[in-house]
Amino acid sequence: MYTQNIKTDSLGVKALDEMEPKERAFQERINADDRIEPKDWMPEAYRKTLIRQISQHAHSEVVGQLPEGNWISRAPTLERKAILLAKVQDEAGHGLYLYCAAETLGATRDELLEQLHAGKAKYSSIFNYPTLTWADIGAIGWLVDGAAIMNQVPLQRCSYGPYSRAMIRVCKEESFHQRQGFDIMMKLCAGTKGQKAMAQDALNRWWWPSLMMFGPPDGESVHSAQSMAWKIKLYSNDELRQKFVDQTVPQADLLGIKVPDPDLRWNEDKGGYDFGEIDWDEFHRVLKGGGPCNRERLGARVKAWEDGAWFRDGLMAHAEKKAAAARPMAAE
Ligand code: BYC
DSSP states (O other), rough: OSSSOOOTTTTBBOOOSSHHHHHHHHHHHHTTTBBBOSSSOHHHHHHHHHHHHHHHHHHHHHHHHHHHTTTTGGGHHHHHHHHHHHHHHHHHHHHHHHHHHHHHTTOOOOHHHHHHHTTOOOOGGGGSSSSHHHHHHHHHIIHHHHHHHHHHHTTTTTSSSSHHHHHHHHHHHHHHHHHHHHHHHHHTTTTHHOOOOOOOHHHHHHHHHHHTTTTGGGOOOSSSHHHHHHHSSSSSSHHHHHHHHHHHHHHHHHTTOOOOOTTEEHHHHHHEOOOOOOHHHHHHHIIISTTHHHHHHHHHHHHHHHHHHHHHHHHHHHHHHHHHHHSSSOOO
């Protein structure tokens, strides 16, 4: 058990010399960049933090299929349709790897999905915004997948083995996704005046929600200090957000469209962009279920689960039949 009056650093993380031997040995492995594997001893809070983050990540991948799925039947060409179909299918695969990674920590898929369907588990705020035009599919690939990569590349080196390995494949696929999004934006920006205006409108609507994907500012991020000490997170929310802005603004310049932020300017001293205040009230509203599409997204997932009951039942019945056939016949 933890002792009272534990010595912590300024961010509230327990110091090594205050830890019990098991926990200290664990932290020393983390400090030495060792990977933690499912059967290794781990503090209960580490396990819980990972289940929370990995399952939220898995839910985000699955719910993330919905805004883009909306455009599969309306993609402008057969080629765009095939590419979008493959991308949306990739997201289902990402959800699968991530649910499997969460299962290695002792959570069951049913209980994780139950939390999502009951509205208790979060998924990324970004997927509660509507996809109104084809340009939104470009903006999602460019900005949303771009932000996802910025966040997930470091996760390939996180301390939990199954999560870090899942991220390697996910990041490869996300890179392709980002390119397809940027390609859509390039085509639109090189097109008619109306097409370029559509691209600008999509950037206007997706820019700020994309910055919110990185989570609350560091000062308000309740999990960051401990998650960084455990090397679940290798960079803070604000650090990754800054990297994303610095990477993305020149891409908007190349496209010839304007980031919707009057306060955006290059800061020579810090070697990065200064940018305007994010509307954190909007972020919290979306997290609490008050975004434009929260009800629709959750409703679609619950319906998919209910509609799939016959299929799950069929699989179980088939598995039971096979298992029964494999059992030695009872002596008569
Ligand atoms: N949306 O202490 P903090 C994708 C929550 S998939 C909703 O900073 P943490 C893609 C946070 O969960 C994108 N909730 O938390 C898919 C916490 O709430 P709880 C998903 C958010 O965990 C398909 C509270 O706010 N990526 O890109 O240290 C197609 C306090 O925050 C958000 C991942 O999941 C948000 N934006 O840091 C295309 C990556 N931000 O749990 C693309 C893995 C914060 O205490 N996750 N919250 O109730 C992470 O890296 C971290 O969990 C976060 C948050 C940076 C997101």
